[in-house]
Amino acid sequence: METLIRLTAALSIFGVMVFWEYLKPRRILPVERLVRWPINLGLAAINMLMMRLTVGSAAYLAAVDAEENHWGILNLINLPDSLNIIISLLILDFAIYWQHVLSHKWPLLWRLHQVHHCDLAFDATTAVRFHPLEILFSMFYKVAFIYLIGADAFAVILFEIILNGAATFNHSNISIPESLDKKLRFLIVTPDMHRIHHSTIKTETDSNYGFSITCWDRLCSTYxxxxxYSQEQMPIGLDCYRDKKELGFLNLCLMPFRAPSK
Ligand SMILES: [Zn+2]
Incomplete structure (x- = not known):
């Protein structure tokens, strides 16, 4: 049931964003959808299948297990449910911000994360373009935090839905009026903000790590x-991977095991 809720939410948000991209695109995509989409969606399908067959519900089950055994800080103190959920959501989101920073700074993790960054364009499918090993690592990282803080089980499901929805939204190639984008950025990460993180310019890649809310980047001076260059003109991807022939499905799967970029 928990998987079905997450999957329905993810597919619905993806459908809305793709339709929005079609109606109001921000940039002309440099690589045809027919080339990129089978690759990005192929990785998503493998990741989904792998998680279904392995540890797909691990985060939720960890939260239930932690609660039953009174493990984790929040399970040791008696807070109202609503406060428990808010604190769980905030800590998990901050943890994911740091996982993302770590994925750029730690060479071993960068080998996995570069699969996401070498996409030559930036749209809703980029949000699901991850190497299966990075997805697995992310799940174990989350489980460790859930046990450590004793995150609320409902908050964990909510967090997975929000994280997935926010990532699909902020990777979308959609046009949002500048004044509205500015207002939204007080709280949430917009596509114009996250696109900067996908720039080929190193100082820009080393910024805007947040996925859902903007406060972590502001607090940690990475905003x-x-x-x-302009949002329309800025180059996307990695300087070391500019040839789309090098970025086929098999090469992406093998990328972490080859000489690292950067
Ligand atoms: Zn990144």
């Missing part, structure tokens, strides 16, 4: 408001 960048605008790219060097």
């Amino acid at each position: 960048k408001a605008q790219p060097k």
Whole structure:
């Protein structure tokens, strides 16, 4: 049931964003959808199948297990449910911010994360373009935090839905009026903000790590408001991978095991 809720939410948000991209695109995509989409969606399908067959519900089950055994800080103190959920959501989101920073700074994790970053374009399918090993690592990382803080089980399901929805939204190639984008950024990560993180310019890639809310980047001084070049013109991807022939499905799967970029 928990998997069905997450899957329905993810597919619905993905459908809405793709339709929005079709109606109001932000940039002309440099690589045809027919080339990129089978690769990105192929990785998503493998990841989904792998999680279904292995540890797909591990985060939720960890929260239930932690509660039953009174493990984790929040299970040791008696807070109202609503406060418990809010604190769980905030800590998990901050943990994911740091996982993302770590994925850029730690060479071993960068080998996995570069699969996401070498996409030559930026749209809703980029949000699901992850190497299966990075998805597995992310799940174990989350489980460790859930046990440590004793995250609420309902908050964990909510967090997975929000994280997935926010990632699909902020990777979308959609046009949002500048004034609205500015207002939204007080709280949430917009596509114009996250696109900067996908720039080929290193100082821009090393910014805007947040997925859902903008406060972590502001607090940790990694927030960048605008790219060097315009949103329409800024180059996307990694300098070391510019040839789309090198970025086929098999090469992406093998990328972490080859010489690292950067
Ligand atoms: Zn990144």
